[in-house]
Amino acid sequence: NAGVTQTPKFRVLKTGQSMTLLCAQDMNHEYMYWYRQDPGMGLRLIHYSVGEGTTAKGEVPDGYNVSRLKKQNFLLGLESAAPSQTSVYFCASLQGAGNTIYFGEGSWLTVV
């Protein structure tokens, strides 16, 4: 009964390092999303997935890659982190005909 779980919750990276954020949902949802939120701003869509094995670009995809090898997991990768990627990252999931978006608790990433 976990809903949407994001790991890690906090991370500090050095410029140029790589890392992966994991989003896991146990509700068998088809659609999953990765957003970033900068201070005082709304959520901007990075990438999303309409099902296992499929991904699509959102509004701000540059510098990120994603994979959806299993239906319950949606991974967000930073190959070479930059200070501009310092942000809070939220994962979300949605049932196909559902009327509620479920969010993870957020991952705070700082790139120094």
Add this chain to the structure above:
Amino acid sequence: GQNIDQPTEMTATEGAIVQINCTYQTSGFNGLFWYQQHAGEAPTFLSYNVLDGLEEKGRFSSFLSRSKGYSYLLLKELQMKDSASYLCAVRSGAGNMLTFGGGTRLMVKP
């Protein structure tokens, strides 16, 4: 592309009513969500509209006009705890892309 506009900030008085507007331009509209977000927390669900009209849920109501690309969130009997950001999000296309507006920061004053 998607274009979703909300006022950046609003201020209202405790006990009053406030209306937060959201306008959007999108193709393949599938529905509109309103979320509340307190600082440092994840957004929490308030309402969902897919058909024109008013949806009421306690102190919160949401209205949608698809022909005008317009929605509003109405908060009644404002409480101090309603101070938060309110996010409008549009669901569109066969892929159920979810696009958020920039959010409206509401400050409730005594």
